[in-house]
Amino acid sequence: MKKEKQVDRPAATGPSAVNVTLRRFELSDVEAMMAWASDPQVAAFCRWDPYESTAPLLAYLRDTVLPHPWFRAICLPGDGENGRPVGAISVMPAGDPKRAELGYVLARAHWGKGVATAAVKRTVATVFSEVPGLERVEALVDVANPASQRVLEKAGFTREAVLRKYCFIKGKVKDRVMFSFIDTDPLVE
């Protein structure tokens, strides 16, 4: 029987590549933000405690997010430019102009679908040209958070080291895994 010819397919990283848009936050995003900011399961690996009301979250948006050098809302396609954010991603200067720390958070309803990975990929594709002098983006992930470690691996980060007893979070000393993406690393499709 005649064998069917193999058709070349473009490389894909998963069932289908997720498309996200990253935009600046606005104060009106506070309600959407509450969806993840009030969730104890989301807050578990973060430095902050779940929010119980929108007032302190609004203050956080106004005082920390809006003036921040690089803080973006993660929005899904179909929601348009002003779509409700489903998470946040930020790149924070780390004391050295060449180096910054990545942080991201996602509402639980959107876990496991590649949304965070897509947001991280989009971030490393643009942040080096947007932040003058930046050469290294690093991310510190809890050793007990394999889902977040996979996000970074799939986005092309290099796992560099396990830093033992690295930081004090919510009353406990935690081991962290250090990942990095430097400006000469290849972008993952």
Add this chain to the structure above:
Amino acid sequence: MAEVTLRRFELSDVDAMMAWASDPQVAAFCRWDPYESTEPLLAFIRDAVLPHPWFRAICLAGDGEDGRPVGAISVTPTGDPCRAELGYVLARAHWGKGVATDAVKRTVATVFGEVQGLERVEALVDVDNPASQRVAEKAGFRREGVLRRHYWHKGRARDMVMYSFISSDPLPE
């Protein structure tokens, strides 16, 4: 094996300090440029060393309590109370004799008891500085990995080896 004592610095140590602080080979891997006169060094002792939470002069055991320092070792707080960064520097005349290694061993043997809440002492060593890497390894530090382009040093991005000694690590012999 060298034996050292660690003591607090005094302003009168400035001349001894010039021995290593003015040496370009010593300064090569350090954050600072070689000092050309004692005045800025005196200011450094006064403004940075004396008020520092943990900064010690490395003296050779045979020189007694008021011996001239041959180097310095410090444990500097970071943004996190559980973590501090080790730094050390030694006059070139005393390289290769185990002096720095002994100073680091003595430091990790005492600093956890002296600094409240400290759990981790880390040291970042340039990938191109194997002598300093060996000091950390012989003193019982664990090599955790290489942080790429982690540190901007004198105009160049450097890869740094991350070492750590945590409070529960065994002290080396």
